[in-house]
Amino acid sequence: MKMKCIALAxxxxxxxxxxxxxxxxxxxxxVLTDMSGAYSDxxxxxxxxxxxxxxxxxxxxxxxxxxxxxxSADHQNKGDLSSNKAREWFDREKVDVVTELVTTSTALAxxxxxxxxxxxxxxxxxxxxxITNEDCNDVTVHWTYDTYAVANGTAKAVxxxxxxxxxxxxxxxxxxxxLEKDSSGVVLANGGKVLGTVRHPFPGSDFxxxxxxxxxxxxxxxxxANAGTDTMxxxxxxxxxxxxxxxxxxxxxxxxxxxxxxxxxxTQNMYLTEGFYWDLNDxxxxxxxxxxxxxxxxxxxxxxxxxxxxxxxxxxxxxxxxDDTQKVMAQMKKTPVNDFFAKNGKIxxxxxxxxxxxLMHVKKPDESxxxxxxxxxxxxxxxxxxxxxLSASRCPLIKKTAS
Amino acid sequence: MTDFFGIPLPALFGQLVxxxxxxxxxxxxSLGLAVIFGMLNIINFAHxxxxxxxxxxxxxxxxYLGLGYWxxxxxxxLGVGLIGILIERLLLRWLYQLDHLYGLLLTFGxxxxxxxxxxxxxGVAGLPYAIPDELSGAxxxxxxxxxxxxxxxxxxxxxxxxGTWFAIExxxxxxxLRAATENPKLTQAFGINVPLMVMLTxxxxxxxxxxxxxxxxxxxxxGPLMGSNLIITVFAVVVIGGMxxxxxxxxxxxxxxxxxxxxxxxxxxxxxxxxxxxxxxxLMVRPTGLFGREK
Numbered sequence: 001m002k003m004k005c006i007a008l009a010x011x012x013x014x015x016x017x018x019x020x021x022x023x024x025x026x027x028x029x030x031v032l033t034d035m036s037g038a039y040s041d042x043x044x045x046x047x048x049x050x051x052x053x054x055x056x057x058x059x060x061x062x063x064x065x066x067x068x069x070x071x072s073a074d075h076q077n078k079g080d081l082s083s084n085k086a087r088e089w090f091d092r093e094k095v096d097v098v099t100e101l102v103t104t105s106t107a108l109a110x111x112x113x114x115x116x117x118x119x120x121x122x123x124x125x126x127x128x129x130x131i132t133n134e135d136c137n138d139v140t141v142h143w144t145y146d147t148y149a150v151a152n153g154t155a156k157a158v159x160x161x162x163x164x165x166x167x168x169x170x171x172x173x174x175x176x177x178x179l180e181k182d183s184s185g186v187v188l189a190n191g192g193k194v195l196g197t198v199r200h201p202f203p204g205s206d207f208x209x210x211x212x213x214x215x216x217x218x219x220x221x222x223x224x225a226n227a228g229t230d231t232m233x234x235x236x237x238x239x240x241x242x243x244x245x246x247x248x249x250x251x252x253x254x255x256x257x258x259x260x261x262x263x264x265x266x267t268q269n270m271y272l273t274e275g276f277y278w279d280l281n282d283x284x285x286x287x288x289x290x291x292x293x294x295x296x297x298x299x300x301x302x303x304x305x306x307x308x309x310x311x312x313x314x315x316x317x318x319x320x321x322x323d324d325t326q327k328v329m330a331q332m333k334k335t336p337v338n339d340f341f342a343k344n345g346k347i348x349x350x351x352x353x354x355x356x357x358x359l360m361h362v363k364k365p366d367e368s369x370x371x372x373x374x375x376x377x378x379x380x381x382x383x384x385x386x387x388x389x390l391s392a393s394r395c396p397l398i399k400k401t402a403s
Numbered sequence: 404m405t406d407f408f409g410i411p412l413p414a415l416f417g418q419l420v421x422x423x424x425x426x427x428x429x430x431x432x433s434l435g436l437a438v439i440f441g442m443l444n445i446i447n448f449a450h451x452x453x454x455x456x457x458x459x460x461x462x463x464x465x466x467y468l469g470l471g472y473w474x475x476x477x478x479x480x481l482g483v484g485l486i487g488i489l490i491e492r493l494l495l496r497w498l499y500q501l502d503h504l505y506g507l508l509l510t511f512g513x514x515x516x517x518x519x520x521x522x523x524x525x526g527v528a529g530l531p532y533a534i535p536d537e538l539s540g541a542x543x544x545x546x547x548x549x550x551x552x553x554x555x556x557x558x559x560x561x562x563x564x565x566g567t568w569f570a571i572e573x574x575x576x577x578x579x580l581r582a583a584t585e586n587p588k589l590t591q592a593f594g595i596n597v598p599l600m601v602m603l604t605x606x607x608x609x610x611x612x613x614x615x616x617x618x619x620x621x622x623x624x625x626g627p628l629m630g631s632n633l634i635i636t637v638f639a640v641v642v643i644g645g646m647x648x649x650x651x652x653x654x655x656x657x658x659x660x661x662x663x664x665x666x667x668x669x670x671x672x673x674x675x676x677x678x679x680x681x682x683x684x685x686l687m688v689r690p691t692g693l694f695g696r697e698k
Binding site: 036037038040041042172198199200201203204205206208209210212213215216228229232233236237240241242257258260261262263266297 | 414417418421422424425519522526527528529530531534541547548550552553622623624626628629632633664667668671672674675676
């Protein structure tokens with residue numbers, strides 16, 4: 001049904017504007033994400049739905065002279081599968097931008113293909129700072145958050161509350177390593193110390209061995225440098241083994257869907273850093289309510305970020321009246337991002353979209369007044385502090401302009 | 404303090420106990436697989452999905468019927484067994500004359516469908532299932548702090564494995580079962596209802612998977628992917644133990660749990676692969692598995 005609507009819109013707009021310079025007069029967006037695996041709740045169909053909302057709103061408000069099409073696929077969190085799909089989409093489906101890309105390995109794989117084909121990669125779900133550092137390129141934008149931003153918020157807050165000694169339980173792949181590295185950097189910089197680290201295979205189901213190691217290390221804080229079901233099982237089993245509340249847990253990357261699935265009883269009082277929360281202000285509530293009506297869940301920052309990123313992209317295409325990658329990218333970087341997701345967000349030359357982040361404190365069960373009322377905003381971290389400063393950048397694009 | 408390769412002994416004992424807990428799950432799951440393979444010659448790839456269904460049923464029973472853990476421990480395996488009987492009657496029985504591959508493909512397809520169904524209904528983040536009040540808290544063992552629930556898992560699993568082994572090896576019913584495995588035609592000629600036995604065996608085998616699911620529910624998030632994360636390891640356990648060997652699968656399950664626990668002490672990164680390394684070595688030396696016999 002939706003596809004039919006899109007097809008009709010295509011037909012209608014093709015006749016309307018022969019003069020536009022958008023190739024074939026169609027802008028095609030490919031959402032490549034985890035539809036079935038460990039990250040499908042925090043991204044998945046919700047991310048596709050948010051993209052659909054962005055496309056619908058853009059068409060209704062901006063009345064573009066070109067058509068916008070949307071396709072999506074499941075990358076199963078596999079790098080090779082992602083790069084094959086991206087290649088197929090760019091070559092055969094005439095896709096202009098591949099977007100979402102949760103799981104760092106898939107994002108890194110698709111960025112390479114995008115660079116080779118001179119097309120855009122718009123990343124919302126992947127976390128590693130490698131995307132805008134060692135592996136940065138000029139066709140990628142990293143939109144919602146990264147491991148530096150979440151580590152910086154959470155680890156700093158916990159150290160400042162007196163949690164000086166840390167032990168990390170880390171998912172053994174690019175993302176986990178990146179999160180651990182960024183977090184321990186923050187811990188050390190704020191006067192804390194790291195007593196040890198254990199790396200677990202991804203995905204895991206039994207974390208008791210790792211928790212026991214963390215327990216015997218005597219660290220005050222156990223940093224969970226993992227995500228999704230791994231984090232949830234770690235938290236659940238920590239309570240079972242009596243690790244908490246003697247030692248406290250810091251979920252370095254958690255999403256509202258994780259809190260929802262675990263319940264407030266086992267997550268209360270945790271600190272976490274988010275790029276978005278549905279209940280921040282009237283604007284976020286209005287958009288999130290529309291999303292909720294379609295998905296029956298509140299959006300994660302990844303899903304909300306998708307709407308913001310795709311809308312910004314489409315506006316840029318309309319402004320330059322072209323889908324040429326470099327022209328669109330220049331326009332996107334030139335224009336500040338202002339919507340319900342970000343205020344005065346800015347895309348830097350390393351591809352990082354910088355915007356305010358929020359340090360959240362998870363409410364106690366009796367403080368939660370209505371459905372999905374989970375966080376208290378402890379601190380708004382201004383964009384300038386939230387992300388890694390360009391002076392520390394390891395991205396070659398930045399070094400070139402600096403020297 | 405006494406050390407073992409630089410690891411303090413208490414810490415080592417602690418990890419071994421945890422390894423034993425995981426080994427118990429492997430043992431109950433691979434026992435079910437071994438019973439099914441021995442009797443039906445079916446490589447039951449739906450086992451992981453039915454383990455997940457067992458855990459989901461426990462959650463559903465609590466959510467919609469208000470019945471707690473102990474009821475689930477009884478009802479969920481029965482429910483999964485019933486589903487198994489339907490699968491056997493409606494689908495599997497048509498495949499006994501064909502190559503193993505067909506049974507494998509059918510059950511694999513079923514597993515994907517069942518997981519897809521639950522994913523669609525509940526998402527992957529999973530649902531919380533609390534430890535029953537009677538078993539919350541912990542026992543101090545001197546060298547570690549063992550949650551009572553994990554101790555219960557060890558006890559319950561070993562009891563089930565021992566009971567199953569006894570029923571198959573030492574009772575009259577078990578003797579019929581073994582006879583039907585050796586020579587179904589002759590056993591049928593003696594007036595024993597072999598198709599009925601086959602049906603009940605499959606129901607019992609997957610019921611064990613359901614039971615393991617209920618046992619696992621309070622220790623992890625109950626979600627559609629919990630089975631597929633585990634089942635590949637369990638298959639490796641069965642291959643190492645020898646396809647169809649009851650005692651072999653139980654002992655191998657426990658042993659590999661311990662080895663995995665040790666790996667987590669010395670080189671945690673390899674803890675997900677160590678079982679497969681052992682499998683490769685065992686297959687090179689003994690292609691029928693440690694306890695398997697040539698047919």
